[in-house]
Amino acid sequence: MATIDEFKNIDLRVGKIIEVEVHEKAKKPIYKFKVDLGELGIRDIASGIRDDYTKEELIGKEVVVVANLEPKDIAGFISNGMILAGEDDEKIALLTLDRELKPGSKIL
Numbered sequence: 001m002a003t004i005d006e007f008k009n010i011d012l013r014v015g016k017i018i019e020v021e022v023h024e025k026a027k028k029p030i031y032k033f034k035v036d037l038g039e040l041g042i043r044d045i046a047s048g049i050r051d052d053y054t055k056e057e058l059i060g061k062e063v064v065v066v067a068n069l070e071p072k073d074i075a076g077f078i079s080n081g082m083i084l085a086g087e088d089d090e091k092i093a094l095l096t097l098d099r100e101l102k103p104g105s106k107i108l
Helices: 002-008
Strands: 013-021 031-036 044-045 062-066 072-074 077-078 085-087 093-096
Touching: 013 044, 044 077
Parallel strands: none
Antiparallel strands: 013 031, 013 062, 031 044, 072 077, 085 093
């Protein structure tokens, strides 16, 4: 179990997807994103949701991003965050907002 203090260390932010590309060098079906995090800047983030979403579905979508993860090298692409999603046996669904907020807004 995580304590509330441990959970508070996770910086969740609203991110707006502004660019999507296929990560050709990855072994798994991955997209490379440019995500606007407002005052935190534009982040490069990789995500393995390519089988579940087209690039066109993703542009402009507001998502929940873990903004304070250590960077991770994914087949030569440095990912600086994580886009959150849920998964069941059949599909993946991005965590999105029910109303618009500015990119970079904190998730409470």
